[in-house]
Amino acid sequence: MEGTNFVNRQELRESGVHLPTQAGISGSALEGADSIVLSGGYEDDRDPVTGRQVKHQQLVRGNLALAVSHRDGLPVRVTRGSRHASAFAPAAGYRYAGLYRVDDHWRETGKSGFLIWRFRLTRWETAWPAHSSQEATQQPARRPVLVQRIVRDTAVARALKAMYDHHCQVCGERLETAAGPYAEAAHIRPLGAPHHGPDSADNLLCLCPNHHVLFDFGAFGIGEDLQLLGLPGHLHVHPQHHLNSAHLEYHRTRYLHWK
């Protein structure tokens, strides 16, 4: 599929790669952006007669959807049009370039003198720093860039974070950003061998990053009565969130560091 050419936006739509036939960004603030078409020129803030940008871009609609993709680490399909200023742009029509990761967003003053939003997209396969680190090992002259922590996310996790409106179940904190509130989902019994915890809501907590780190490193656990162990207080639990006590016990037994 990657590298496939399309004659026009209608063909691109029929393939399922990018549904809107006008908008360059497909998606929403709720789901993030699933697909973008790079074809030169902006969609918004243009004077309909002169084609010039006439005001600062806001972080709304398509721009906000891309910022949400950044916040949640969601993959975005990228398609280049022939008018896109890139060596990879096709001579005519459109070409699907594959999955990308939004790993940064910021704003700059554009040629018009007004602010524009910019996004850095990295190919999904090369977005991971294994390469940098291998280089660092093999070529000691380069500074090593390692990874301290990877926060995984799943579809189930997104629903759980929405249930708590991104409030931490331990401290109630909700991190407010322009891309929307930020929280992380923590698996109680970890995914993968040898733990094989399920990716289901009864095995997940909605936490702020600080309490996520502390939970993963066993600085606190959760008792059968939902009392916090290692921290004062109780876990906040939504009436529709049914935790599996066996998973909580799994975490207590293996991860919790008793003082």
Add this chain to the structure above:
Amino acid sequence: MEGTNFVNRQELRESGVHLPTQAGISGSALEGADSIVLSGGYEDDRDPVTGRQVKHQQLVRGNLALAVSHRDGLPVRVTRGSRHASAFAPAAGYRYAGLYRVDDHWRETGKSGFLIWRFRLTRWETAWPAHSSQEATQQPARRPVLVQRIVRDTAVARALKAMYDHHCQVCGERLETAAGPYAEAAHIRPLGAPHHGPDSADNLLCLCPNHHVLFDFGAFGIGEDLQLLGLPGHLHVHPQHHLNSAHLEYHRTRYLHWK
């Protein structure tokens, strides 16, 4: 180098792969573990006569070094000995297996009835979830496991975190774990294109995970007088930490979301 065979521990030492000739784990609580040799059997807590484990393992020495590698995301060289119970173990001597990432640690009751510490090591090249996510895209029946956030680390960052003794420069918080205190280093002007911020202390902040997320998403910035913008209070700055005001301005201009 990966796949290289060694006749004995002395040869392994001379190659530089693993310096200790007895200990299975090379490293320290300060630097983490740089190398381990898997050869069956435990190093510690054994009765010198019977060879049996006689007490619970503590998270100290080699085990603590591996937990620090987990905390900081440091790579570990892995070598397998012929006595290691694995299909990848060599028939005789030792074989270097490559770089691994410690992505989990916990404890379990061993055969002796006493607790042992366990570590999950994943090959460095496959530790990244790009694979899972590609599968998720190509085979919708599998549940997608995405990555919400990657926290990068560098050698300079480690020194800065030590300078602050892992206290957050915004809130003073220090996350306490059995693997030692946890903090993250935030680049003020980001690394990589198009920002090309330097990996130097004048471009770094020592932050708790919560304030790292908020800083990266522009929920707060830092003024010339080190006053926080978007949050009350001032940035705490160590007398030996000289911040570059141009980098702070770079972040304010491009990332800070003015209300």
